[in-house]
Amino acid sequence: FILEHFGCHPPLKIPHPAVFSPEKVPEKLDAIVIGSGIGGLAAAVLLAKVGRRVLVLEQHGRLGGCCHAFSEKGFEFDTGIHYVGQLHDGSLWRFLVDQLTDGQLEWAPIPPTFDAVVLGEPGRDKAIQLCTGARTYFNRLKEQFPGEEAAIDEFKRLVKVMGVTTGFWVLGVLKLLPLPLVQLLSRSGLLSLLSPFCRMNSRSVKDVVDGLTTNAKLRAVFSYIFPTYGIVPGCWGTLLIFSCPFFSLSLPFSSLTLFLLSLA
Known part of the structure; x- marks a missing residue:
C-alpha cells in the first residue's frame, strides 16, 4: 500500500x-x-x-x-x-x-507490478518484474528465471525464517532476558543453535545469496533493494533483505516493539 x-x-x-x-x-x-x-x-x-x-x-x-x-x-x-x-x-x-x-x-493499493529491476541499459535490456503478493511474487520470478526454481524456493524459505515478525519477536524476547544470560547464550553459541534467525543474521546478504545460485542476474534481483539501505550487500546483515515489499514492512510492528521494550 x-x-x-x-x-x-x-x-x-x-x-x-x-x-x-x-x-x-x-x-x-x-x-x-x-x-x-x-x-x-x-x-x-x-x-x-x-x-x-x-x-x-x-x-x-x-x-x-x-x-x-x-x-x-x-x-x-x-x-x-x-x-x-x-x-x-x-x-x-x-x-x-x-x-x-x-x-x-x-491507503491506496499499489499496482500488481510494483517494481522493476533493469540489469543493464534501460530500454534495451530486459526488466525483471516484481509483483505484489508472496505467491505471485515468487511465481513471477520462476517464470522469468526458468531452471532456478530450487533457488527461488530456498529464498522463499529464508524469507519465512528471517521475516521481520520473527526477527522482532526474537529481539523482543532477548531484550526481556537478563543481560548476563543473553551474553552467555551468545558466547556459548547456544543462541545460534536455538534460533535460526540469529544464526542467519550473522551472515551478510552477499554470502547468503551467493550460496543460493550461480545465476548473477538472479543474485542481483534477490538483493536489488540494497540502495534503500545505502550500503552494498556484502556489508549488511541478512535481516534487511527480508523486509521485502511482499511481506509486511517493519514500520507498524517495530513501533509496537519499541513501545513494549520501553516498558520493560
Whole structure:
C-alpha cells in the first residue's frame, strides 16, 4: 500500500530551532525520546496514549526524521517510506497504524507490478518484474528465471525464517532476558543453535545469496533493494533483505516493539 492522504496539518517546521536548555525540561517525565524519526514518534505516541508523560527531543528544524520532504535548488524530494505491506482493512498492521495516527491515514493499493529491476541499459535490456503478493511474487520470478526454481524456493524459505515478525519477536524476547544470560547464550553459541534467525543474521546478504545460485542476474534481483539501505550487500546483515515489499514492512510492528521494550 502507498500513502494516499494524510488528514492533518503539514509537518511542523520550526523557523528558528531552539537551543536545548535543561531549565525547559518538564518535571516528572516517564520517558525521554531522543530523535523525532518515525520510530521515536511512534514510541512516544503509544506511551502518551497509555498516560505516560513523554518528552521528544529533536535537533533538526523539522519533525519527522527521514520521513519529511526537503527542498534543494527549487526541487522537492520526498524521503522515507515507499510502500508498506499488508495494510488492508482488518489487518493487524492496519490496526496498529490506525492506533498511531488516530485513523487519519488513507491507503491506496499499489499496482500488481510494483517494481522493476533493469540489469543493464534501460530500454534495451530486459526488466525483471516484481509483483505484489508472496505467491505471485515468487511465481513471477520462476517464470522469468526458468531452471532456478530450487533457488527461488530456498529464498522463499529464508524469507519465512528471517521475516521481520520473527526477527522482532526474537529481539523482543532477548531484550526481556537478563543481560548476563543473553551474553552467555551468545558466547556459548547456544543462541545460534536455538534460533535460526540469529544464526542467519550473522551472515551478510552477499554470502547468503551467493550460496543460493550461480545465476548473477538472479543474485542481483534477490538483493536489488540494497540502495534503500545505502550500503552494498556484502556489508549488511541478512535481516534487511527480508523486509521485502511482499511481506509486511517493519514500520507498524517495530513501533509496537519499541513501545513494549520501553516498558520493560
